[in-house]
Amino acid sequence: MRDFDEFYAAHYADLAVQVYAYFGDRHEAQDVVQDAFCRALAGWARISAYDDPHQWVRRVAWNLATSRWRRIRTARAFQSRQRGEPIADGPGPDRVALIDALATLPAKHRRAIVLHYLADLPVAEIADREGVPEATVRSWLHRGRTSLAVRLDPTDLEVPRA
């Protein structure tokens, strides 16, 4: 049986960053990811036997995030949540601009961008997750990158040289 403590330590932070990029609210993201790990622990005897328990937790975390996002967005605007985050306790201005830009994308485009470019999920897996053809995901990624380019200055983005 895989050890839950090690599993948690290995995956919690990365998953929290991914959900944060989707949510735009780090505290909500951490709550959601913690809840997903609680559910994993409750069924750990079964889930630890899976080939990839991380995939299960990620799926649950994203489902929880999607559900909670729908509720939250009707209650308060994303921008006002961003203003509520103390700058000293958050990412730098460039990253806040990125979070702001991501927040303007439709939820499906944003999920695709985060899952593909941050979680390194292949297009086929995202398509499977979303229940759409791969071409649709590629279209979301293209439209997402186009929308981001409008809000971020591509010349300011550093690309590491190989």
Next chain:
Amino acid sequence: MPELTEEQTRAALAGLRAETLPLIQPPGSAAAARTVRRRRRTGVATVALGVVSAIAAGAFVVQIAGRTSQPPPPGAATPSLSPSPAPAPPRLSDEELKRLEARAKTALGLDNVDNRRRRAEGKPPIVWGTSGIARRAGRVGMSGGSSSVNESGVYVIEIVCLGAGSLMLRYWGGPQRRAGRSPDAMPPADARDLFVPCGAPTVMTARVLAPQPNLVYASEEFDEAAVGRAAFALLVREA
């Protein structure tokens, strides 16, 4: 129209990750264990409270009945009613649960399936569907089916759960089960789980591969919060 390149997008998100990781403070696996223990205790306490309430109610009825037929003996202490504990969230009546189930079926279009019309409208045909009420926690059933004309073997499951709590859908494609074989032995190791919250009327979807002669199987597991408070509907259609 300009767009970020793949490299720029990846670099921007990598930067976000690098800046955010130090700010993430995991509550810890011990906190997760405490939460799980508390949730289990709450579940047990809710059931125990129900039993205690039922016994108390029964005793009260007996007491009332006793009073009408036989006065208390002289000198006996007058029974006092202690304040009742806070009630658990109310369960819905059977009629309300059936209405929820009907709404769930309507949300998926299962109340009036017409595959000829769906095909004419360019929609994939529905292969099979099911619905149910959360009457108890745990795994409640298993259904399977497939289409003999779906050559790709790709299916989409749509599920909606209405009410409270959540359910975990387990789904997979597999061979037809043999008569007499235990359903519990059926889910293969690669069966997938889909977490379905019941609080919002959201249709959730999942894709599953079941090439002929395999069938698409699905089973549902409700949590304690859903029991007596939720109903679901599920369909399997061609992709």
